[in-house]
Amino acid sequence: MTDSDRDGVRPRVRVEDVGRRYDSPQGVVRALEGVDFDVDAGEFVCLVGPSGSGKTTLFRIIAGLEESTTGTVYLAGDPVEGPGPDLGLVFQEYHLFPWRTVSGNVGFGLEQQGVDRDRRERRVRDLLELVGLDGFAESYPRDLSGGMKQRVALARALAVDPDLLLMDEPFGAVDAQTKRMLQSELLDIWSETGKTILFVTHDVEEAVTLADRVIVMATDPGRVREVVEIGTDRPRSRSDASFGEYYERIMELIRA
């Protein structure tokens, strides 16, 4: 990574006037319209919004899993033309490869890139340490808890060193306590790796805990309502006055 990248001279992600329409028996559905924002290199951005605001559609378009009707998504300057190793995906349902061990899952992307065995094993070991799963390298996903599975999914996405980590409600399926733990671990990993993260969630508290900026979406058509910059230093405490203010403000924007 060059210094100019790190300084964010150009945005890491540029979502330019993205729209998505579907034909349905009830007529045309405007899932997204005129969505336009940037994510800077090294930034942590959360995308919140009520259901039906097109969060997941936007996630899939940025990930290159779905095409937009209008507009373009640029990643490090190039238009996204499909999923690839420059984009790390983490889903709510983990989607681990059940036939591969933990280390097999984490090493999957490296195998695709033809990284030799020695380097691969070293990198997998480092990543498992990073996500706190050393000792589980030879376990199969079926033996892991939800939180552990999500750590594997995160390590697997990080393995190929993507330009952007794109996460869709990654902690939506774990219990509240695990969720807090995973959030603080994610922040540690973020500051350690300097990754750019775009994080979709419907949990406003989570967004205020994690993000540099929160993009609030609105429904019908799915669009950006407002972008809220969270100025509070990390680690953030839910009992802080400013935390509550941000929380209330975003909730209001969502309800409006």
Add this chain to the structure above:
Amino acid sequence: MAIEVGEGVDSDEGIDSGEDVEPSPFDVDARRGVRGAGGVVAFLALWWLVASTQPTYVLPTPPVVAETFVAEAASGAMLAALGSSIVHWVPGATVGTGLGIAAGVALGWSPYLDDATAPVVRVLRPVPPLALIGFAIAWLGINHAGAAFIIAVGAFWINFYAAYGGVEGVSDDLLDVARSLGVRGDLELIRSVVVPASLPEITTGIRTGIGRCWMLVVASEIFGVPGIGREILRASNNLRVDVVITYILVLSFMFLVVDTAFRALQRRALAWR
């Protein structure tokens, strides 16, 4: 046999001292073994009872069959028949299984291939392998190759549909993840995700196919190729029911051996489940 609670338990559930300890796998195996043996004894008794009221050419008693079995084994006829059947069973089952899986994966994966082949597949699917005996003879002759062909056809369809169903069931999300981790192209996706993800269905297909192939040994030898099936057919013509049962037992035994071996392989390959 008295078994100490907790002894020989190879599970990692931890030690749970108490009255309601789960029976160890060994206990369960022992119990099933006893029940199974009881069933065998009851079956033999019933057979014997019925057979004793019938002439031998209708239904021989178990001792008569045992005697015939030993005689067939001692004369070398059994080994010769078995060897001959294996010579066409192995290539037939292998080729049919391989082609079936390949075709099932390809058509399950590609909607274009699937659409293009669907009408032909639907016409060919219900054709019983035995109905293709004319082709076996015309194309390959009255020989091992012809018999292998019949067996292969049977294995093909079972493996085809098992693999097809397995591939259809592979989650799109796993494919998306694989693409996002750098997998490019259909062949790479098939190798790295589609086949491993559908391995449970594929291996179940292989196992079912193996059983079907042993059944087809009889059909495949109907036009004169020597083997176990030929012995059964010839004995049937001579009303030698004791010989028929003898070779049925050989077939069952071979099925059991191959099936058990394959099941062990399958369990290893699917240890992740």
